[in-house]
Amino acid sequence: MAKTTMKAVVLEQVEGAPGKVWYPLKLADRPVPQPSSGQVLVKILAAALNHRDLFCRQNLYPGVTFDVPLGADAVGVVVQSGSDDNKDWVGKRVVLVPGRGWEKDPEGPEGQYAILGGTKLCSDGTFVEYLAISPEELVEAPRHLSNSEAAALPLGFLTAYRAVFTKSKTAKALSECHVLITGIGGGVAISAMQLAIAAGALVFVTSGSQEKIDRAKSMGAAGGVNYKSPSWQKELRELLPKTRPELDIVIDSAGGDIVEKTTSLLRRGGIITTYGMTTGPKITYTMAACLKNIELRGSTMGSKQEFRDMIKFVANKNIRPVVERSFDNGFAGLEDAFSVMKNGSQFGKLVIKIAQEDDSKL
Ligand SMILES: NC(=O)c1ccc[n+]([C@@H]2O[C@H](COP(=O)([O-])OP(=O)(O)OC[C@H]3O[C@@H](n4cnc5c(N)ncnc54)[C@H](OP(=O)(O)O)[C@@H]3O)[C@@H](O)[C@H]2O)c1
Structure with a gap:
């Protein structure tokens, strides 16, 4: 019945x-x-x-x-x-x-x-x-x-697809881009990493856990750093390809000081796509980012x-x-x-x- x-x-x-x-x-x-x-x-x-x-x-x-x-x-x-x-x-x-x-x-x-x-x-x-x-x-x-x-x-x-493909479009094809995805333990972040790697991008990650960075690397990430380290930007710079040591795209869900933290790593005209603000409902945009023509783009589902x-x-x-x-x-x-x-x-x-x-x- x-x-x-x-x-x-x-x-x-x-x-x-x-x-x-x-x-x-x-x-x-x-x-x-x-x-x-x-x-x-x-x-x-x-x-x-x-x-x-x-x-x-x-x-x-x-x-x-x-x-x-x-x-x-x-x-x-x-x-x-x-x-x-x-x-x-x-x-x-x-x-x-x-x-x-x-x-x-x-x-x-x-x-x-x-x-x-x-x-x-x-x-x-x-x-x-x-x-x-x-x-x-x-x-x-x-x-x-x-x-x-x-x-x-x-x-x-769906959130990851829009963040990676619709909102992070640059003049360069994704397959030529260096992409940073923050907080890789997150459900959306892992999805974004999988999509970006499948599209041919060189992907770097941050996480609060070394174990999660290692998992991401086993799935094809080129490298990762712990965002709890006060010098994570410097550590990430060391991992970037020597031929072009810069990021094209940052895909972020933490918010806060992500613009300040990644401005020196991004190329001029680089993009920060934000789809969440887990650490607090605010991002600070800086003059240094403005002078480098860095775009901060909001993205939803x-x-x-x-x-x-x-x-x-x-x-x-x-x-x-x-x-x-x-x-x-x-x-x-x-x-x-x-x-x-x-x-x-x-x-x-x-x-x-x-x-x-x-x-x-x-
Ligand atoms: N705009 C939209 O339509 C939309 C859609 C979906 C989700 N979101 C938002 O996106 C965020 C993530 O969602 P989710 O479902 O993927 O969450 P989740 O699976 O619970 O993941 C949250 C992750 O945030 C990371 N994190 C915590 N503190 C961090 C910090 N200081 N710096 C960098 N990363 C940090 C952690 O990564 P580690 O474990 O690697 O340390 C954690 O795993 C939430 O804020 C959510 O509301 C928005």
Whole structure:
């Protein structure tokens, strides 16, 4: 008999100031949604965490709410169609576009943009067993990926794809560029490194951990330095090719003094693409950077078109997202996954398996 109720993970409201509060997770009972004529029903197989899920629990994310399920990343299988028009989707393994309101404009969203999970801006989140959704929001998952790898793909790789390909464009081809990616333990940072290496760039990294630098090197990074060292810029300069000891692009998610720290390493006209500010919501732009014509470019997630382009690139280049850990015990594994993310020990994505690999029945 088909299921009629399902579990969904939402936040429980408790008192506390933003940044100090830690909203508990609540497993809510919800009816299994019925797909309308323009929708299909997706059974979620696995979902992955992003830093924004942590920010939601800390009330550090705009529009946090308590009835929309958390989660932006997922892979699932289409188990039902609301009409014959979409019946070809049934049985397909799919990844979900993690944002709404942005079709294809490279400059930014055409409409009100919202990311899935935990906020008033979008009614869907992926920490659920089922989701009724338009097939417009789905792309077939690359066949070479496991469910955990596919769940790890959407938000991080879309953000990385836009940061690497759309926002870091220079007169030079990426294959001729020297690129620095900061905080390589981060989910987006690793994805950016994989994309840039696959495009032929020479990639350097920073991290707070030597072990993570070594992991990055084993994946093709040319070298790395520890950002906790007060002289990391000097150490990085030593690693740059002697024939052209300069960076073309910095892809950063730490913020703070990144402009000041990298100005002397960048070539004139170099680019700093920033997609996050983990250390605090501010970057200081300096006169020295201005005099060197260095451009600071903000970058967000990406459009539906960029998502499709990213999936195609990942499939063509056989890229596999790095999964730090896949929790097999369904939503019960979420607290452990949040703990790992909170103490920052991960290298790659944290994934929650929600249903069996071969279970395509409702
Ligand atoms: N603009 C957007 O649309 C968008 C989309 C996705 C993410 N983001 C933002 O991007 C950031 C990263 O997200 P994520 O999901 O990849 O997070 P994550 O997986 O939790 O990674 C965070 C990483 O930040 C690095 N870090 C911490 N302090 C640092 C410092 N002082 N200097 C350099 N790196 C430092 C750490 O790297 P090590 O472990 O190597 O030390 C850590 O692994 C967050 O601020 C997030 O909100 C923005």
